[in-house]
Amino acid sequence: ASCHLPFKNGDNGALFEIAHAMGARNVVSAGLFGAVGANPASANANAFHAMASLAGRIGGAAKRAGLSFALHNHNMEFRKVGRAIGFDLLLTETDPGLVGFEMDCGWVAVAGRDPAAYLKDHPGRFPLLHIKDFQRPPGPRTAPGGPPGAILGKGFIDYRPIFAAAKGVRQIFVEQEPPYKAFTSLEAARQD
Secondary structure, eight states: OEEEOOOOSSOOHHHHHHHHHHTOSEEEESOOTGGGTOOTTTOOHHHHHHHHHHHHHHHHHHHHTTOEEEEEOOSGGGSEETTEEHHHHHHHTSOTTTEEEEEEHHHHHHTTOOHHHHHHHSTTSOSEEEEOEEOOOSSOOOSSOOSOEEOTTSSSOOOHHHHHHOTTOOEEEEOOOSOOSSSOHHHHHHHO
């Protein structure tokens, strides 16, 4: 249904061919910081404006190729840049007809934000969800990295309000954050 691909600031036609060969309908970027020459730990508002612009170009090309394009977030997109939150700039500066979002609810929560509120405030912008759990962090974290992963329901994220707000979501993917120290990946998949 969906695949993450390494989009760059240029021709991505070969990536669309890969998606079609796999039968994917959605192509997703796990982040465009590198494509615009930005460091995720220190990206400023200009970097987020550049990422929004690039996402629009990729989204337009994906649509012409018969695919839907989405951006996947981590916690770094939720850092404050000037008076705004970086992720909010991406939401407001991209065309909903060209750019969707694959909200990674776990990273939104690690950043101290509410995934359910984003789903309610921006209906239709999140056709894809990644759900995962983490051990409770000591506080919100928007720097790269995060707390250790947890099996769903054994961490700090309550998915009931998130699922209640998930109107218009087409696909939900369970993702277990490595490394697997307290459990094996197979144990996590079974319990998740």
